[in-house]
Amino acid sequence: MTDFAPEKAHGSTDLLHLLTCPTCRSLAIGRLLDQCTAPEQDDTKPDLYAGMWSRLEERTPELIEEVRLRRQRIEHLFAELIQAPAARRLGLVQQARFRSLDFLERLLEESHAGQLADPARASELARLAARLAGLFGVGDEEAAAALPRAYCLGGNARRLEFRPQAAEALFAKAVRFLSGRTERAFYCRALALLRWEQGRADEAEALLQHAACLFAADGMTREAGSCLTLLGLVLHEEGGQGDALPLLARGWADMDRNSRPLVSLRGALALAACLAQADQRERARGVMREAWHFFAEVTDPQEMVRVYWREGRALARLGAREEALNVLESVRRQLIEEPSPAEAALVSLDLAVVLAEGDQAEAIEAVAEALHSSFSPVAVMPLAAENLRALAILARRGERGLYKAAHKTAINLRRMFRSHGLRIKPLPFA
Numbered sequence: 001m002t003d004f005a006p007e008k009a010h011g012s013t014d015l016l017h018l019l020t021c022p023t024c025r026s027l028a029i030g031r032l033l034d035q036c037t038a039p040e041q042d043d044t045k046p047d048l049y050a051g052m053w054s055r056l057e058e059r060t061p062e063l064i065e066e067v068r069l070r071r072q073r074i075e076h077l078f079a080e081l082i083q084a085p086a087a088r089r090l091g092l093v094q095q096a097r098f099r100s101l102d103f104l105e106r107l108l109e110e111s112h113a114g115q116l117a118d119p120a121r122a123s124e125l126a127r128l129a130a131r132l133a134g135l136f137g138v139g140d141e142e143a144a145a146a147l148p149r150a151y152c153l154g155g156n157a158r159r160l161e162f163r164p165q166a167a168e169a170l171f172a173k174a175v176r177f178l179s180g181r182t183e184r185a186f187y188c189r190a191l192a193l194l195r196w197e198q199g200r201a202d203e204a205e206a207l208l209q210h211a212a213c214l215f216a217a218d219g220m221t222r223e224a225g226s227c228l229t230l231l232g233l234v235l236h237e238e239g240g241q242g243d244a245l246p247l248l249a250r251g252w253a254d255m256d257r258n259s260r261p262l263v264s265l266r267g268a269l270a271l272a273a274c275l276a277q278a279d280q281r282e283r284a285r286g287v288m289r290e291a292w293h294f295f296a297e298v299t300d301p302q303e304m305v306r307v308y309w310r311e312g313r314a315l316a317r318l319g320a321r322e323e324a325l326n327v328l329e330s331v332r333r334q335l336i337e338e339p340s341p342a343e344a345a346l347v348s349l350d351l352a353v354v355l356a357e358g359d360q361a362e363a364i365e366a367v368a369e370a371l372h373s374s375f376s377p378v379a380v381m382p383l384a385a386e387n388l389r390a391l392a393i394l395a396r397r398g399e400r401g402l403y404k405a406a407h408k409t410a411i412n413l414r415r416m417f418r419s420h421g422l423r424i425k426p427l428p429f430a
Contacts, residue, residue: 074102078110086124093128094135101142104132108146111153115430116262116300119160122430126154130173148174148183152190153430159194160426167194185214189227192234193427199418201238205231225254229267230429236270239411245274252287261297262307262428268294269310276317284318303428305334309347316354324354332367341375342417342424345384346410352388353406356395364392380420384413 077098084092092098111125130150136143151174158167171191178184192207212227229251235244248271257264268291275284288311298304312327328351335344348371352364368388375381387409394402417424 070102074100074106077103078106081128089124089128090131093132098132099135104129104143104146107132108149108153111150111157112430115153115157115160116428119157123154123157123161126150126157130154144177145179145183148177148179148187151177152187155194156190156430159190159197160428160430162423162426164194164198181214181218182220185211185218185220185223185227188214189223189230192230193429196234196238197424197426199415201234204234205242208234221254222256225251226256226260226263226429227251229255229263230427233266233270233427236274238414239407244270245278248274257294258297260429261294262303265291265294265298265307266310266427269307269314272314273310273317276314276319281318284314288314288318300428302338302425305331305338306343306425309343309350312347313350316350316357321354321358325351325358328354336370336374339375340423340425341378341381342413342422344374345371345381345413345417346424348384348388349391349406349410349413352391353403356391356402359395361392361395364388364395368392378422380416380422383416387413 081089081092081098107125107129111122111129114122114125127150130147133143133146133150151170155167155170155174158164158170171187171194174187178187188207188211192204192211195201195207196204208227208231212224212231215221215224215227228247232244232248232251235242235247248267252264252267252271255264255267268287272284272287272291275281275287295304295307298307308327309331312324312331315327316324328347332344332347332351335347338344348367352367355361355363355367368385371388372381372385391402391406391409394405399405414424
């Protein structure tokens with residue numbers, strides 16, 4: 001006990017690891033069960049867990065110290081691997097001293113945690129994890145279960161790197177190793193994002209619906225909620241069959257917002273826009289107020305530009321026209337400067353709708369001209385500019401259904417941009 005006392009600051013962390021790490025928890029429970037008294041041969045039902053909690057209390061310091069030392073060894077190995085030249089890491093991880101489930105889990109955790117900040121590094125860590133998992137042999141169920149997770153993490157990282165073909169290949173590898181519901185749900189959700197960005201929205205919707213059902217069946221309500229939010233975003237952006245509003249509302253209520261602030265923001269702003277469109281403006285404003293709490297969690301300036309874009313849309317649907325104009329105009333300029341031609345065209349379309357509602361058809365012409373002149377070498381930009389001018393004509397005539405026409409135009413433009421290889425920044429999800 002005296003040797004353990006100085007480690008009190010780390011004790012709670014190590015105890016949490018002991019209780020949440022499957023490997024360490026199984027080890028601890030197994031050792032405690034081994035100490036249980038064998039049941040007596042009589043008619044009374046033996047209590048196999050008699051005294052187990054008191055033994056756990058007695059042995060907690062010893063178990064925590066054991067976990068701490070194991071984690072320390074893993075961290076030393078991880079640091080050695082990362083500090084090695086990149087060309088040597090794949091060979092290094094195959095050495096016997098790296099072959100442990102704890103180290104495999106460390107690679108997977110690090111890959112998952114770093115997907116958004118550094119997808120290239122996350123992809124490499126997933127590759128190392130896949131190689132390590134393949135060394136355990138057919139009989140090791142935990143290592144086998146790590147393979148689809150490693151391939152899915154690698155596929156998602158490649159998606160975030162704008163490398164859809166590499167992502168496709170990794171997802172194809174993952175599917176051969178899927179077994180449990182959670183593995184399949186994780187795979188379906190990750191693949192759905194790739195399908196959405198490839199323009200295969202119907203497949204994305206089906207995959208997200210299936211993933212939500214699988215997560216829910218395993219009692220993982222938060223993860224199911226994230227799937228519903230993503231499904232609502234697909235319907236909201238792509239104009240698929242179905243109503244995005246109930247999906248976004250359910251997803252907003254169920255998902256773990258704090259762990260995924262970017263997706264939470266996008267889901268909340270899309271929900272606010274849908275509520276406003278359904279004449280539920282008070283509820284929409286309430287969702288907007290909740291969403292603003294997450295703005296401080298987003299540190300990537302480029303991602304914030306996309307968040308403000310969605311905020312401008314929501315403000316426009318709420319009737320805050322001047323504020324929406326200011327936000328969308330600022331976003332348009334930043335996307336031109338970035339440059340992101342496809343997204344600059346799409347935000348210009350949103351801006352044109354707000355201008356049309358204010359009888360500012362001439363201003364739409366100026367937006368179209370700015371888009372054309374900013375991206376004149378890009379083959380499809382003249383057509384995108386013509387679509388904006390068509391909205392200006394509708395605005396001059398006072399045509400009804402301007403918003404629906406703009407939404408249909410946005411869907412067609414997205415398809416056109418994808419077919420010409422113009423990228424839209426991937427959804428930041430891991």
